[in-house]
Amino acid sequence: MASSGLELLLISAPQLAKGAWQTLSISASSIFFATLGGVLYGVLRNLGKRWLDVPLRVYLELFRAIPVLVWLYLLFFGLPIFTGTSLPSFWCAVLVLSLWGASEVGEVVRGALQSLPRGQREAGVAIGLNGWQLYRHVLLPQALKRLTPPTINVYTRIIKTSSLAVLIGVVDVVKVGQQIIERTYESVLIYGFLVLFFFLLCYPLSVASRALEKRWSYA
Numbered sequence: 001m002a003s004s005g006l007e008l009l010l011i012s013a014p015q016l017a018k019g020a021w022q023t024l025s026i027s028a029s030s031i032f033f034a035t036l037g038g039v040l041y042g043v044l045r046n047l048g049k050r051w052l053d054v055p056l057r058v059y060l061e062l063f064r065a066i067p068v069l070v071w072l073y074l075l076f077f078g079l080p081i082f083t084g085t086s087l088p089s090f091w092c093a094v095l096v097l098s099l100w101g102a103s104e105v106g107e108v109v110r111g112a113l114q115s116l117p118r119g120q121r122e123a124g125v126a127i128g129l130n131g132w133q134l135y136r137h138v139l140l141p142q143a144l145k146r147l148t149p150p151t152i153n154v155y156t157r158i159i160k161t162s163s164l165a166v167l168i169g170v171v172d173v174v175k176v177g178q179q180i181i182e183r184t185y186e187s188v189l190i191y192g193f194l195v196l197f198f199f200l201l202c203y204p205l206s207v208a209s210r211a212l213e214k215r216w217s218y219a
Helices: 002-046 050-065 068-083 089-114 118-126 131-168 173-184 187-216
Strands: none
Touching: 002 050, 002 089, 002 131, 002 173, 002 187, 050 089, 068 089, 068 131, 089 131, 118 131, 131 173, 131 187, 173 187
16 A cells, blocks of 8 residues: 555656646745835835825735735736736736735834834934935844744745645646546545645744744844
8 A cells, every 4th residue: 555655656756746846936936026025015114104104004904804815816817807918827826925925024024123223223324324225234134133033934824825826727736636636536645745745845944933033032
């Protein structure tokens, strides 16, 4: 029984590898864009400009209140109806996960920046730093310790949520697993592989988050 299960995994390895690459590509791309968008969001919210604050808060609440799955369906199926244009399923998943992730990362960045002593900003202004230099050289480096552990937790959520992309036609590792199950009926084996796959992706990030939080709490 064990040998037949191993044989099935070996036979299915190329197919599973392609699906795993799709999952990794969606996750990595979404994490990259979510990080960039989140830092930008956090900095803009920290400026305290009302004309910026209102639309950014609306954006935040939209992505907090509406499930990721609804956004996936809305963009993938609704965009062609209302605009006549469509996104490939891969990029639709990346866009939705990036926007959702940016709202989560952005709130972490905003909170970390606001937790810094006000004197840090005043000192930077006093020595002649402009806004960009102030954030690049003073505020963001100091906020990094506070924002890194919770941001890593957001990354693990992005990786796990990427599995929803299967519902708009992305042939990721979950979809490949379903295809193999439909062909072989080896559901326990394949779902066991999927559990192990996502565990090996997310657990190291969780360990890193806890280790950094513990290390920097004493710094």
